[in-house]
Amino acid sequence: MAETELPITGYLDRFSHRPGEAFTAFVSVRDGGRYRARLVRVLSGDPNPAGPGLRFEDLAHRFDQSFAGRRQPIHRGSYGRVTAGPVRDTKACTWTVLVRPGVVDAEQTLLADEAGDASIVLLIGADGASARITCAGSTVEIATGTKLRAACWYRVWLAVDPTSGHALIGQQSLDGAPVTAETSGRALVLPSRGTVLFAAEHASAPRRHFTGKLEDPAILRGFVAAWPAVGATLDALPGDLLAGWDFSRGIDTQMVHDIGPHACHGQLINVPTRAMVGARWTGREQCWRHAPGDYGAIHFHADDLADCGWQADFTWSVPDDLRSGAYALHLTCDAGEDWLPLYVLPKRQGPHAPIAFLASTFTYQAYANHERSRIDDGYYERVAEWGAYPYNPYDYPIYGRSTYNRHADGSGISFSSRLRPILTMRPGFLTFCDKNGSGMRHYPADLHLLAWLEAKGFEFDIVTDEDLDDEGVALIAPYRTVLTGSHPEYHTLGTLDALAGHTGQGGRLCYLGGNGFYWRVARDKAAPHLIELRRAEGGIRAWAAEPGEYYHQSDGQLGGLWRRNRRPPQMLAGVGFSCQATFEGTYYRRLPPSYDPRFAWMFAGIAEDVLGDYGLSGGGAAGFELDRADPALGTPHEAVILARSENPLPSFLTVPEELLTNQISINGEKIEDLSRGEIVYFDTPSGGAVFSVGSITFCGSLWRNGFEGPISRLLENVVRRFAAG
Ligand SMILES: [Fe+2]
Numbered sequence: 001m002a003e004t005e006l007p008i009t010g011y012l013d014r015f016s017h018r019p020g021e022a023f024t025a026f027v028s029v030r031d032g033g034r035y036r037a038r039l040v041r042v043l044s045g046d047p048n049p050a051g052p053g054l055r056f057e058d059l060a061h062r063f064d065q066s067f068a069g070r071r072q073p074i075h076r077g078s079y080g081r082v083t084a085g086p087v088r089d090t091k092a093c094t095w096t097v098l099v100r101p102g103v104v105d106a107e108q109t110l111l112a113d114e115a116g117d118a119s120i121v122l123l124i125g126a127d128g129a130s131a132r133i134t135c136a137g138s139t140v141e142i143a144t145g146t147k148l149r150a151a152c153w154y155r156v157w158l159a160v161d162p163t164s165g166h167a168l169i170g171q172q173s174l175d176g177a178p179v180t181a182e183t184s185g186r187a188l189v190l191p192s193r194g195t196v197l198f199a200a201e202h203a204s205a206p207r208r209h210f211t212g213k214l215e216d217p218a219i220l221r222g223f224v225a226a227w228p229a230v231g232a233t234l235d236a237l238p239g240d241l242l243a244g245w246d247f248s249r250g251i252d253t254q255m256v257h258d259i260g261p262h263a264c265h266g267q268l269i270n271v272p273t274r275a276m277v278g279a280r281w282t283g284r285e286q287c288w289r290h291a292p293g294d295y296g297a298i299h300f301h302a303d304d305l306a307d308c309g310w311q312a313d314f315t316w317s318v319p320d321d322l323r324s325g326a327y328a329l330h331l332t333c334d335a336g337e338d339w340l341p342l343y344v345l346p347k348r349q350g351p352h353a354p355i356a357f358l359a360s361t362f363t364y365q366a367y368a369n370h371e372r373s374r375i376d377d378g379y380y381e382r383v384a385e386w387g388a389y390p391y392n393p394y395d396y397p398i399y400g401r402s403t404y405n406r407h408a409d410g411s412g413i414s415f416s417s418r419l420r421p422i423l424t425m426r427p428g429f430l431t432f433c434d435k436n437g438s439g440m441r442h443y444p445a446d447l448h449l450l451a452w453l454e455a456k457g458f459e460f461d462i463v464t465d466e467d468l469d470d471e472g473v474a475l476i477a478p479y480r481t482v483l484t485g486s487h488p489e490y491h492t493l494g495t496l497d498a499l500a501g502h503t504g505q506g507g508r509l510c511y512l513g514g515n516g517f518y519w520r521v522a523r524d525k526a527a528p529h530l531i532e533l534r535r536a537e538g539g540i541r542a543w544a545a546e547p548g549e550y551y552h553q554s555d556g557q558l559g560g561l562w563r564r565n566r567r568p569p570q571m572l573a574g575v576g577f578s579c580q581a582t583f584e585g586t587y588y589r590r591l592p593p594s595y596d597p598r599f600a601w602m603f604a605g606i607a608e609d610v611l612g613d614y615g616l617s618g619g620g621a622a623g624f625e626l627d628r629a630d631p632a633l634g635t636p637h638e639a640v641i642l643a644r645s646e647n648p649l650p651s652f653l654t655v656p657e658e659l660l661t662n663q664i665s666i667n668g669e670k671i672e673d674l675s676r677g678e679i680v681y682f683d684t685p686s687g688g689a690v691f692s693v694g695s696i697t698f699c700g701s702l703w704r705n706g707f708e709g710p711i712s713r714l715l716e717n718v719v720r721r722f723a724a725g
Contacts, residue, residue, distance in 0.1 A: 004398055005030045006391055007336030008069065009421040011308065012329075015361050016343040016464045022317040023342055025329060026310035026419075029069025035333040037314065039063040042326040042341065043454060045427035045447030047386040048438040051616045051703055052451045054387065054428045056330070063316050069333060072311060074398050074420075075270075077209030078304035080198035080256050082266030085113055085219065086242040088192040092223035094239055095122055096157035097198075098279050100297065102212035102409025104150050108302070109208040111217050112201035115194030121201050122158055123208070124148055128179065129171040131158040135189040142169045146179045150212075150409065153279040159223045162188040168225055174279065178227070196266065198245070198256070199300035206269075209302035211409045215278040216296060218244040218260075231280045233293070234259060248296035251275050251288055251553050252524070256298075271306035271415050271530065273299040275553035277546065287551045287558070294548075301407040305400035306530060307419040318344055324353070324461035326450055328427065339426055341443065343462045352478040353459040354723040357450065358499075360513075361418075362465040362490040362521055364443050365531050368422040369393040370402035376433035389428040389444075396423060403533045404542040412535055412543030419529045432583045436619025437700055439583065445617060445699065446485035449512060452702040453483075456716055458723065469494040469523060473501035481508040481722035486617070486699045487625070488516040490531065492523060493557075496567055503572070506687040508722040512715070514677065514696035515540075515577045515625035517569035520559055522552035534559030538657045540580050561657065563633060571634030574680040575627035575694040578658060581675075582651040585623015585697040587613035588643035588679055599642065599681070601721060605713050611643055611679075612711045617700025621711050626652070626677030627694035632667055639682035645695070648675045691718045 010027035017023055029035050040056040047054040097110050107125035114120075121132040130143035148154055152173055159168045165188050170180040198217055200206040220239030228236060234244035241260045249257040251274045258264040275288040278297035285291035316329070324346040328339040343359055346352050371393045383390060393399065399421045405413050423429065425443040432439030440448075453460050461479070468475050469492045476482050482502060488511070496517065503509050518539070522532040535541045536550035539561045552559050562568060569576035588611040594603055612621020622645030629635040654674040658665050665671050677694040684690065701711040 004396065006338060006396065006421065007031065008035055008331050008333040009338045010313070010331060010340055011419055011421055012340050012342055015418060016345055016467055017318050018345045019318045019320045019322055019347050022315040024312050024315045025340060026072070026308065027069060027313040027331060028072035028310060029333050030071055031335055032070055033334060034066055035069040035331055036064070036066045038330050039316070040328050040330050042328050042427050042447060044451035045444035046438050046440060046616060047388040047428045048616060049386065051438055052448070062319060062322070065314065067313060072308070074305065074308050075206070076305045076398070076400065077200060077206065077302045078268065078270035078272035078300045079200035079206055079209060080266050080268050081203065082196040082256070082258070082264050085194045085196040085264050086260065086262045088190060088242065090162055091221060092159065092161040093190055093242070094157055094159040094220040094222060094224040095120055096155060096220065096224070096237070097122065097217040098153060098215040099124065099156050100153045100213040100279070101148050101150050102407070102411060104148050107208060108210040109197070109199065109201040110156060110210055110214060112197040113191045113194045113219070114201070114203055115191035118189050118191040119194070120158065120191060122156060124156070129156040129169055131167070131169050133160060133167060133188060140167065140183060140185065140188070142167055142181055142183045144169055144171050144179045144181050146171070155227055157224065157227070159225060160188060160190060161223050162190050172227065174231070196264070199272070210300050211302045211407060213276055213278070213297040213299045215247055216244065246296065247274070247298045248278070248292040251292060251295060252556065270304040272301065272304055273414055273553070275549065275551055277548040281548055283548065286548055287556070289551070289556045299411060301411070303397070303401065303407055304415070305420060306415065306417050326447070326462060341425055341427070343464055345463055345467060346461045350478060353461045354480040355453070355458055355460040355719065356476055356479040356482045357453070357460055357462045358468065358482050358484050358488065359446065359462055359464045360442070360485045360488040362495070362531055363487055364422070364425045365416045365418050366403045366490045366521070366533060367424055367442055368402050368416050368418070369399050370404045370424055371397070379430070379433040382433050383430060388430045389426045391423050393423045399423065406543055412545065414533050415530050417529050434583055434618060436584060437616040440617065442487060448616065448699045448702055449483065449485060452707050452712065455707045458719060465495055466528070468498050473498040476502050476507065479507065480724070481510060481719065483510045483719070484512050484516060486513040486696050488513055489518045490521045490533070491517055491562065492521055496562070496572065500572055503684050503688040503690055504686055508689045509573070510718060510722065511573040511690065511692040512699055514627050514694055516627070517562055517567070517572055518577055520557070520562055520565055522554040522557060522559065524554040536560030537564065540655055563657065568633040569627065570630050573692045574635045574639045574682055574690055575629050575678055575692045576633055577625065577655055578628040579626040579648070579652050579675040579677065580655050581624055581649060581653070583618045583624050584649055584651065585615065585618040585620030585695065586645055586647045586649060587611060587620050588622050588677070589646045590643045591641055593640045594642040602681070602714065602717050604717055606710045608710045611714065612698070612701040614704050614709065615697055615701030616703050617697035621698050621701035622677045622695045623697035625696045626675070627692070628674065628676055628678045629680050630667060635680070636682050639680050641678045641680055643679040645677040689722065691722070
């Protein structure tokens with residue numbers, strides 16, 4: 001195969017399991033041949049020669065096997081499939097659908113009806129709406145010849161009289177006149193009880209995927225040449241409805257419902273986006289649950305990927321005595337290697353360590369295969385020089401993109417799956433060619449913290465966002481303290497409730513990142529491998545959800561920022577997002593309250609007033625994304641600001657959700673003064689406590705010539721106290 005695929009890669013059924021449970025591995029070997037899979041514990045993920053290194057503990061004695069490999073294909077592109085369409089007589093028939101194209105130049109299939117050697121395919125492309133009518137080995141093609149405009153609603157239809165061979169293709173915009181073309185010739189045989197596809201054709205190997213919205217696909221008895229208003233509902237269409245698929249039904253499912261007499265229901269594949277405003281949306285409602293009829297569109301994308309669907313290669317049962325921690329299955333074949341990261345939880349009944357690290361797997365998943373529009377100069381040279389993870393998603397679109405990317409029509413990617421290779425979630429993966437440090441984010445950046453915990457001799461367990469969402473506060477109740485990673489940005493109501501429950505019943509929390517607890521994501525328990533995200537209304541956004549499309553299809557709840565959903569990050573952590581920069585950092589300076597004898601334990605051994613003017617992430621502990629306290633947003637009155645970032649760099653800018661106008665901030669402070677991060681501490685009424693650092697780059701500064709320096713000392717003091725009885 002071309003080098004559009006890794007030599008060897010794969011994914012696991014879940015990111016985490018407990019002892020006694022089994023991981024299932026799905027592996028693809030590009031060129032075939034044997035491969036080896038062996039267990040390693042991931043000790044450190046930073047290949048920077050000036051840092052803690054890329055280090056693994058070989059656990060081959062636990063698991064080390066060789067297997068026959070095979071290439072496993074990936075089929076991107078969402079579509080709908082009805083296994084058996086309506087039975088038809090030999091009379092005239094019309095296929096129609098409302099379409100809002102996202103991309104108009106490429107030839108893409110809107111609807112296909114395929115039965116044996118007879119098929120009808122309705123398409124759009126450079127020639128506008130077109131159709132291919134195939135029977136008995138020959139094909140009639142017909143096109144309107146007028147290109148559609150992107151992002152405008154049209155009705156497209158094909159009417160065929162099989163007896164005369166007369167066919168008519170038409171397209172009509174919401175406010176325009178119909179454009180049609182006709183042909184006639186020999187008698188035709190039309191498909192009956194065929195497989196009907198939406199947004200693709202060729203049921204046995206779907207192709208020519210469509211990017212854009214479809215609504216109300218239907219098959220009508222009769223030769224329909226004129227239509228009511230474009231927005232007419234399925235039951236108001238002329239002709240008898242043989243089948244009509246109402247996409248406003250079952251929005252929170254992957255089913256499509258036929259309201260016609262034969263109930264030819266179907267399935268969606270690769271999770272296109274639902275709860276999308278259709279041609280009839282008036283603006284009277286913003287939530288699809290309140291007016292489902294306004295939300296009759298499905299947005300299909302040629303690059304959607306919900307699940308690679310590979311064959312399972314092997315399973316590995318977690319041994320009963322394996323400690324909780326970060327591990328990986330190291331895969332090697334003749335042409336290369338890869339790592340499949342995994343976490344082992346402690347046994348449900350314990351014993352538990354006093355500390356739990358909460359791996360930000362929802363955030364890792366939101367950023368999975370984030371393609372940056374530009375790779376920094378020198379990136380690949382550094383990767384080679386340092387022996388960093390060699391593959392970048394920029395070069396491998398086949399594994400699907402992240403929720404930071406867009407589809408071909410500019411619409412945002414709102415689903416991310418973990419059932420696919422995730423190149424950004426690998427030990428040694430560099431995000432940036434950081435001139436001041438290692439340039440790591442997310443999974444590998446959080447290994448700074450794990451390596452530090454190990455070096456300091458702390459006993460810790462690991463749990464993940466997904467476990468916390470599934471199991472609630474009971475999962476973390478055994479722990480004296482929970483530690484987050486550098487960027488716990490994406491949360492469900494379940495994970496926020498669990499963390500608030502923990503601090504509310506005497507637990508302690510170290511929030512060791514920036515821009516945390518920021519976006520709301522939704523999950524569907526029927527598809528636990530997916531997270532859904534709507535980038536609604538405001539915030540620092542990679543794209544914007546369209547008006548009317550702010551409510552998740554998975555749970556019907558308003559998406560967007562938690563600060564607009566009753567749960568600003570300050571309520572849980574004392575600080576919340578305030579400043580966005582490029583990947584660079586400065587330092588904190590201690591404030592007078594930090595010298596209060598009450599906090600002597602926290603600053604024991606720290607002579608410095610300046611904290612973290614060094615580090616492996618952006619060169620400083622206060623950088624990239626910074627959070628500050630704000631009582632108006634929920635910072636508890638007891639919270640003390642111990643240190644504040646200083647000397648902001650030119651790239652440090654206040655986030656837009658803090659602004660009323662370009663000159664006025666919401667809380668009345670000068671806009672530039674909000675470009676700061678703060679270290680905050682507070683006790684909770686139940687005897688719990690929260691320590692928050694408000695910076696993504698903080699954990700990068702745990703390292704200085706080994707794990708020493710005031711940042712390491714500060715955190716060590718806090719974690720020792722929090723982990724004590
Ligand atoms: Fe982020």
